[in-house]
Amino acid sequence: MRILIDNFTKTFGTTTVIRDMTLDIESGEMLALLGPSGCGKSTTLFAVCGIHRMNGGRLLFGDRDVTTVSSQDRNVGVVFQNYALYPHMNVFENISFPLKIRKESKADIDAKVREMAKLVHIEDLMERKPAQLSGGQQQRVALARALIRKPDVLLLDEPLANLDAKLRLEMRSEIRRIQQETGITAILVTHDQVEAMSMCDRIAIMNKGQIVQLSSPSEMYNEPASAFVAGFMGNPPISFLDGTVEGSSLRLDQSSIVLPLPESSRPASPASRVKLGVRPEYFQPENPDKVEGKISFIEIQGRETLYDVTLENGAVLRSIQSSGPLHKLGDTVRWGVDHSRVLAFDESGARL
Amino acid sequence: MRRSHLLGLGFMTPAILLTLALFIIPVVLTGVFSFTNMSTSTGITGGAYEINPRSIRLMKDAGLREGLIGDLEENLYKIDAAGLAQVEKDFGKKLAEEMKGAYDGQTFKDRRELVRAIKDLKSRPRSSRDLNKAADLFQKSILNVRYDDESAFLNGLGNLGITLQDGEQAELTRFAYTGWVWTTENFSNMAAMPSTYRAAFNTVLYIAFTLTFNIVFGVFLAVATFYLPSAAASTFRTIWFLPRILPHVLYVILWKWFTWDTGFLSQVLEPFGVAPRNWMMDTEINAWVSIVLINGFVGASLGMILFSSAIKAIPSSMLYASEVDGASRLQQVRYIILPQLRWPIMFTSIYQTLSLLTSFDYIYLATDGGPGSSTTVWALYAFKTALNNYGGNLQYGFGAALALVLVGIGILASVLYLRLFDFKSMNAAPRIEQ
Ligand SMILES: Nc1ncnc2c1ncn2[C@@H]1O[C@H](COP(=O)(O)OP(=O)(O)OP(=O)(O)O)[C@@H](O)[C@H]1O
Ligand SMILES: [Mg+2]
Numbered sequence: 189m190r191i192l193i194d195n196f197t198k199t200f201g202t203t204t205v206i207r208d209m210t211l212d213i214e215s216g217e218m219l220a221l222l223g224p225s226g227c228g229k230s231t232t233l234f235a236v237c238g239i240h241r242m243n244g245g246r247l248l249f250g251d252r253d254v255t256t257v258s259s260q261d262r263n264v265g266v267v268f269q270n271y272a273l274y275p276h277m278n279v280f281e282n283i284s285f286p287l288k289i290r291k292e293s294k295a296d297i298d299a300k301v302r303e304m305a306k307l308v309h310i311e312d313l314m315e316r317k318p319a320q321l322s323g324g325q326q327q328r329v330a331l332a333r334a335l336i337r338k339p340d341v342l343l344l345d346e347p348l349a350n351l352d353a354k355l356r357l358e359m360r361s362e363i364r365r366i367q368q369e370t371g372i373t374a375i376l377v378t379h380d381q382v383e384a385m386s387m388c389d390r391i392a393i394m395n396k397g398q399i400v401q402l403s404s405p406s407e408m409y410n411e412p413a414s415a416f417v418a419g420f421m422g423n424p425p426i427s428f429l430d431g432t433v434e435g436s437s438l439r440l441d442q443s444s445i446v447l448p449l450p451e452s453s454r455p456a457s458p459a460s461r462v463k464l465g466v467r468p469e470y471f472q473p474e475n476p477d478k479v480e481g482k483i484s485f486i487e488i489q490g491r492e493t494l495y496d497v498t499l500e501n502g503a504v505l506r507s508i509q510s511s512g513p514l515h516k517l518g519d520t521v522r523w524g525v526d527h528s529r530v531l532a533f534d535e536s537g538a539r540l
Numbered sequence: 541m542r543r544s545h546l547l548g549l550g551f552m553t554p555a556i557l558l559t560l561a562l563f564i565i566p567v568v569l570t571g572v573f574s575f576t577n578m579s580t581s582t583g584i585t586g587g588a589y590e591i592n593p594r595s596i597r598l599m600k601d602a603g604l605r606e607g608l609i610g611d612l613e614e615n616l617y618k619i620d621a622a623g624l625a626q627v628e629k630d631f632g633k634k635l636a637e638e639m640k641g642a643y644d645g646q647t648f649k650d651r652r653e654l655v656r657a658i659k660d661l662k663s664r665p666r667s668s669r670d671l672n673k674a675a676d677l678f679q680k681s682i683l684n685v686r687y688d689d690e691s692a693f694l695n696g697l698g699n700l701g702i703t704l705q706d707g708e709q710a711e712l713t714r715f716a717y718t719g720w721v722w723t724t725e726n727f728s729n730m731a732a733m734p735s736t737y738r739a740a741f742n743t744v745l746y747i748a749f750t751l752t753f754n755i756v757f758g759v760f761l762a763v764a765t766f767y768l769p770s771a772a773a774s775t776f777r778t779i780w781f782l783p784r785i786l787p788h789v790l791y792v793i794l795w796k797w798f799t800w801d802t803g804f805l806s807q808v809l810e811p812f813g814v815a816p817r818n819w820m821m822d823t824e825i826n827a828w829v830s831i832v833l834i835n836g837f838v839g840a841s842l843g844m845i846l847f848s849s850a851i852k853a854i855p856s857s858m859l860y861a862s863e864v865d866g867a868s869r870l871q872q873v874r875y876i877i878l879p880q881l882r883w884p885i886m887f888t889s890i891y892q893t894l895s896l897l898t899s900f901d902y903i904y905l906a907t908d909g910g911p912g913s914s915t916t917v918w919a920l921y922a923f924k925t926a927l928n929n930y931g932g933n934l935q936y937g938f939g940a941a942l943a944l945v946l947v948g949i950g951i952l953a954s955v956l957y958l959r960l961f962d963f964k965s966m967n968a969a970p971r972i973e974q
Contacts, residue, residue, distance in 0.1 A: 239860045259863045272861040276879040285875070286865040333865070 197244030223394035265334030475524025573940035587719020758843020
């Protein structure tokens, strides 16, 4: 089912948390709401499921305007960040709760709960109380409870935040599998960009209550619309260099370093200020446009090694290399920037 | 002893002293008193020996020999030195000496007998009026004469010529003793008196109704204020909390004003053709409804506060979850909120059972246990018996025995509840998962 958030505004008292936000989510799509803490992701989610009333704008599920419909009548499944399982009910009772509320027959409930439990692999845990479950098991119970009554929309608020790294990987594909199997329209709230990129069809990046870019994961990574998006996508993160335009090149501040600018992104006016974004994978020893600096930090990540290189003006470039640690802290190196892949932004942070 | 031990003892001392003064000593004294027959008439210090109308009645009830009781009740006439001296003063030395010679030390059963004896004397008075007067000077009675100890009492009896048969002496001194004695009669009386069972029944009724009202209304208030906007909710809570902070007397006076035959209810209902009446005391049912409501509104406010905070402790995401799961308000209350209130409700029930068991202040102020003794609960019954009796004879001993039963039940219940709670708290999973 298509979800249209149209000119949505949300205020708490006198502070406006979200202003005129518009977001169109296609039927069967899984969309990630990605953004830093406090940007309004949960607020948006709560408005979609009806827990928060909207202070302005409309919300459409398919063709139906649900702006003023109560959350009980929206048929939305929600997995809360802390799962919000009912502690006094066992797993079976938790999952069957939405059906019990609708007064479905015992036999129906039983059959549906068994089927759902199979889908999320918790058949053996039906008698347990939430307190007796691991985080991942609780998460699957919450997912089962959200899905049991075949909701039109599935909302996931940082469902993986409390899990360990391995379980997180497992659950990522699990949730994606279930979402694709059921063909449900889903919104995943997260502030983990890896999660967003690996699970979702499209990503909406939010900042301060605004959607700053809505794209597919690869486009979001390769063609960020702003320095904010570029900084948010990618791990280890992109590094930025500030400088002034000199012809077709950029002179870095307080240094003799001059880097060529990509043709597509030369600013209109000469001598304007530009911020250059260089991702770690495009700062490598074999690239042509050499820059000299001192290694100021080494992080060994197993398969890869991450270096921080401090340039003569104090700016830092990050490099990730798949070879083992060949260099020592304090070594002076001359590595190159792939100027065709650098990203240039103007002073306000907009992409050039 | 190490210094830290001393310090610990120092910190404990106030608590120990308080427990001693406010619990252990009263309980021990209650226990002691309950095995005595202390009352207003016995006093609480030692007593004296005295035959009085009351002891005569008791002796009759106990079936003592009628002849003896008759002797004790009757006036006797005994010729003794004091009487003779009076005769000498009023009728002259001659008569006195003649009487002393003829009858000294003799006892006469009644005045006629003595008058006849005086008539036999030479120097007797002429008029029968004077004869009677002379005889009256020797009138003696043991009635209402106090003797400080047993031997003086027996002496007094002997002096009057009252003769005791075998085994009567002990019984007579027992009845004549006005002080308190050790006895277990309080408990056998208690078991035999219908008023005891009435009080017990009233207590059960009182606790059951008041507790139910407290809990149900407390939960209702807590849930209702939970869903209200917070400003309205706190106003609402304050209003419902007022009865608790109002002085008891004032609170009950408000109720009385509300229910008097010239009070609010009567006035309001009069235009509708309802005859004015004392709504509180009109019938037993009225009285019961009144005391349950009077106590209930106070008790419910405690429940309201406890339950409100328990509801607030429920993570809001759990309530949100139930909403998106489709639960209406009522279903939310039934399936999410009430199960979370299980522990506070249990705690409140236990706490209030114990406090209701021993509290009677509102009943005392409102209905004073009436009409009749229809709202007299055990604690009030004990209070009235021991400390506040219309008859004026306060039965400390019997009252203490009644109170001791309450103390026993209270201690037993507390121990039981404590075990229950400890046991649960050690085994149960966390109440609210978060
Ligand atoms: N009930 C509320 N009253 C006032 N302000 C609120 C309320 N709820 C949220 N806010 C504010 O709204 C903003 C957005 O909150 P929101 O919970 O949507 O953030 P979020 O993007 O989900 O962050 P996180 O990643 O930390 O969960 C925050 O600045 C927060 O302080
Ligand atoms: Mg959030």
